[in-house]
Amino acid sequence: MTSSQLIDMFSPIMRSAALRLALVSSAFVLLASPRIAAAQTVGESANQFVGETREGGSLSLNDLKGKVVILDFWASWCGPCREEMPFLIDTYLELGNDDLEILGINVDEKTKYMDSFLDELDLKPPFPILMDPKGKIAADYKLEGMPTTVFIDRKGIVQYVHSGFVSKDKKIYRDKIVELLSADS
Numbered sequence: 774m775t776s777s778q779l780i781d782m783f784s785p786i787m788r789s790a791a792l793r794l795a796l797v798s799s800a801f802v803l804l805a806s807p808r809i810a811a812a813q814t815v816g817e818s819a820n821q822f823v824g825e826t827r828e829g830g831s832l833s834l835n836d837l838k839g840k841v842v843i844l845d846f847w848a849s850w851c852g853p854c855r856e857e858m859p860f861l862i863d864t865y866l867e868l869g870n871d872d873l874e875i876l877g878i879n880v881d882e883k884t885k886y887m888d889s890f891l892d893e894l895d896l897k898p899p900f901p902i903l904m905d906p907k908g909k910i911a912a913d914y915k916l917e918g919m920p921t922t923v924f925i926d927r928k929g930i931v932q933y934v935h936s937g938f939v940s941k942d943k944k945i946y947r948d949k950i951v952e953l954l955s956a957d958s
Contacts, residue, residue, distance in 0.1 A: 815934060819844075819925045820913040824878065824903035827887070832876070832901055834929075841953040843875040844923040846911055849890035850881075851919040853938040860943055862896050864950065872927075872954055875900040880919075882906050924949050926956060 819842075823833045834842065845861055847854040858877070865875050877898055879887040884904060891897065905911055914923065918936035926932050933949050935942065 815931050817931055818929050819923065819931050822910045822913060824876075824905060824910055827884075827891075827902040827904060832903060834876075834925075837874050837876075838929050839927050840872055840874045841927060841950065842925040843873075843950065844878060844914070844925065845875060846878045846880060846905075846914065846916055846919065846921045846923075848880050848919050849886040854920045855890075856940070857920050857922075857938040857942075858890075858898070859894060859896065860938075860946070861900075862894070862898055864947060865898075865900050866896075868947075868950055868954065869899070873950065877902040878905050878910055879903065880905050880908055880911050922946070924953060926953050 819834060821833070821835050823831055826832055834844075843861070845857065847858065861875055861877070865873070869875075875898075877900060879902060881887045881890075883906070887902070887904065891902070903910070914921065916936070920938055921934065921936045922938070923931060924933040932953060935945070
């Protein structure tokens with residue numbers, strides 16, 4: 774039986790509520806499932822932005838041209854983000870140098886949620902955390918889920934985009950970073 778046949782079984786009053794529930798459930802499944810995202814087209818220039826850092830400064834993606842840049846869009850309420858952030862910290866400490874920058878872009882509406890998330894970590898991020906409470910940067914990247922991670926080469930070209938995070942993604946991420954760092958500039 775299809776979902777529309779199920780909805781037709783409900784009275785007219787219940788039909789609207791059932792349709793809303795089906796739409797919300799579908800959206801949740803899409804956001805929760807890890808997959809390659811179409812947030813930004815691979816092979817195109819990364820969308821430029823200027824973001825406010827957690828410390829109150831500003832940082833422009835354009836200022837990082839010549840470096841491999843990993844954009845990690847995350848939120849305090851995101852379960853997979855809780856696994857991904859410590860991995861990104863460890864990876865940055867292992868592979869980070871003048872050629873690699875990770876930008877954690879937090880989309881929480883209130884900084885207290887971001888701060889609480891970061892305070893719970895054993896190691897604090899050694900890379901910049903940008904705040905995007907109104908979702909302007911996230912909208913430019915057309916996020917399809919949390920977290921979404923965008924891998925950008927030294928020329929500012931998007932090389933890989935991934936939405937979601939599970940343990941097996943660690944090898945993919947690490948291999949992609951090593952590949953980008955090894956590529957000619």
